[in-house]
Amino acid sequence: MENRSQNFEPDNLDLQILGVLMEDATIPYTEIAKKLIVSGGTIHVRMKKMQDIGVIKGSHLMIDPQKIGYDICAFLGIFLEKGSQYKDAVENLRNIKEIVELHYCTGLYSMFAKIICRDTNHLRHVLNEDIQGVKGIQRTETFISLEESIKRQITLQ
Amino acid sequence: MENRSQNFEPDNLDLQILGVLMEDATIPYTEIAKKLIVSGGTIHVRMKKMQDIGVIKGSHLMIDPQKIGYDICAFLGIFLEKGSQYKDAVENLRNIKEIVELHYCTGLYSMFAKIICRDTNHLRHVLNEDIQGVKGIQRTETFISLEESIKRQITLQ
DNA sequence: GTTGAAAAGTGCTGCGA
């Protein structure tokens, strides 16, 4: 069997397949095959290889949060009392479902979070009750997104 | 035909279908049908309705950026010289492929960006050459993500 | 709106080159 370590050098065909599927994961293999002028079996082999190696982690359905009543997207700079409290804080923040991303960062803030809420009341509740209640968190700075101007995946190659 | 406005009140079945597919968009309808104890046809009707309304925007293949050599994730607080330059700046920033998210925000920064780069050299190039070259951008503050502790979609219901 | 089954299309697995 092949080397399944982190190192993976995708060739042009691999990159093209990923490029097509990253934008719409529902496109059938046969159609990709037609586009790239190879057989459907080849697409299948390449996909299996990339799934085995772990390059492809799965696929997500993209939904429009606003359409189901989640109107507010905000970023949160989080200050910890002590950097050592990071691991505990993460475990507690994981229970707050409104947090969709959490990063441990260099720079001004200890951590950086992205949260999605229904409305301003919901946001206030998450900030005041849920997040401020986490042990080790000193204070937070909130940036509310008024418009998501760009939202896309990385461009390969 | 039905009302296709922004307002949509998903019932329990809709939410359950979304909940299953948001985590893995490759699960076949027939299997969802078995789980929720309805017929495959019903799943299909509900999905079609939600696609028509725009709740479902599509599906993305999730890939591991690190596995294909993109090691660095960073957030960027962007200061504009004048707020009115926002629209032009967005158009220029759209051409920088390393930017995967861009938000127009309240608070300290005019805009907030998330960028993905291969390595520190790549990041430096994007920051110094590409982003600083955009007209209207005064300065930026960079937060490099050392660890993505949480990455998920919103929890429905 | 839901069901169940038939029709159409896709994905998977050999063998051959």
Place this chain on the structure above:
DNA sequence: TCGCAGCACTTTTCAAC
């Protein structure tokens, strides 16, 4: 390693409830 062909499966459609 790639391409082709047959089988199994899923999606889609539709008449009936």
